[in-house]
Amino acid sequence: MATGVQEGPVRRRVAVTGLGVVCPCGLDVPSTWAALLGGHSGVAPISSFDATGWPVRIAAEVKGFDPVARFGRLEARRMDRFSALARAAAEEAVADAGLDLPGPEPERVGVYLGTGIGGIGALVEGAQTFLQGGPRSLSPFFLPRVLANMAAAQVAIRHGARGPSLCVDTACAAGAHALGEAWRAIWNGDADVVLAGGSEAAVVPLAIAGFSAMKVLSRRNDDPARASRPFDAGRDGFVVGEGAAVLVLEGWDHAVRRDARILAELVGYALTCDAWHLTAPDPEGSGATRCMSLAIGSAHLEPEEIGYVNAHGTSTPANDVLETHAIRRVFGAHADRLAVSSTKSVTGHLLGAAGALEALATVLTLRDGMLPPTSTLELPDPECDLDYVPGHARRAEVRAALTNSFGFGGTNACLVLRRPEDRP
Helix, strand or coil: CCECCCCCCCCCCEEEEEEEEEECCECCHHHHHHHHHHCCCCCEECCCCCCCCCCCCEEECCCCCCHHHHHCHHHHHCCCHHHHHHHHHHHHHHHHHCCCCCCCCHHHEEEEEECCCCCHHHHHHHHHHHHHHCHHHCCCCHHHHHCCCHHHHHHHHHHCCCCCEEEECCHHHHHHHHHHHHHHHHHCCCCCEEEEEEEECCCCHHHHHHHHHCCCECCCCCCHHHCCCCCECCCCCECEECEEEEEEEEEHHHHHHCCCCCCEEEEEEEEEECCCCCCCCCCCCHHHHHHHHHHHHHCCCCHHHCCEEECCCCCCHHHHHHHHHHHHHHHHHHHHHCEEECCHHHHCECHHHHHHHHHHHHHHHHHHCEECCECCCCCECCCCCCECCECCCEECCCCEEEEEEEECCCEEEEEEEECHHHCC
16 A cells, blocks of 8 residues: 555644765765765775675775774674664764754654664674573673664664654665654654664675575676666676665754754655565566655655656666656656666665665755766666766756665655755
8 A cells, every 4th residue: 555645734844954974985974975976986895704705795885984983892882883873874964953962852852763684793793602602602782782773772862862763674765764754753743853864784794695695786796886887788786885874854943943054855755565576676666656656746746846866776687677667657758857866876775774875865966956976877778768867977956856765575765855945
């Protein structure tokens, strides 16, 4: 069943007032945005473990991030890497928004974070310790590090956020779903501020081996910077990435009262399910088509008012064709005038954090009037026949934009954002 936004009694506008990110191409928003616009790939040979002889030896790892240096040894011991990345991104987002949290009403501040796999690194480490040392060998922090909701919990504790807290675990759509559900919470009057986004740290042997066994990963080991090739005829799979992105969502009235800088307005959200297959998308793309249409409708916009789509664009043979066809069905003739790009060409696929990072990039597109490129697109697949902003960034004044996220299990999430000055 498709789920759109129903008319309700409150209907608050939702502003984006802060951004934070730690990802394969940057440890903060300015460096990440520069890399996305410049097409500077974050994909490289795996450094966190020895992948010699593996069929897949590349990933998009976060470079130069040390949880011990950032949080201290004791705090770092209590967190899996995905929680540490989320905390770092959230701290930048809160500072960027100019918020002094928890503020006078901590019960009105929430945290909604998505993840696809959660603390898989801590799980693998704990399993090895248990098998070698037995039941008395485990740390008391073992399970708290593994649990998927611990990134949200760590962020809430750090900032004293006592309002609604939610962990969203919907595979590769989790970050987008977290943003959409946070939007609902503010829209419905359940919170004034929500730190929302996603985090993932799955560059560990078990996850790489599992994805490799599914034959969904690129094996372009000798050319890592060009391995993630969305919409290109030579694409052969996605590249696993890690990182976190957090956006500060705020009731418009709340943001105006404190004279906040408003970067964008989140105006629409929808979620659907293909109900088709555990990992493969519906070949007709009906779930993706409905999700895009519902999101645009929930924003009270016409498809022709969307100027840019930040595509899911995974670099897998099935997704990129399906998404292209779905975009054509939603936008009709306007699809030929629409700019579409996949920032996964630079970042790889951050799984549960991907939707949050791509929403952040979409906000920056609206702010700066710059379209991030599909940087590795050289030879378009004939079935992928849209304007994917190939090779280089492009200047364009975009008033409203759509960002897509689709996940294993057929779960879909779409968000619509617009420039704040373009709505009365």
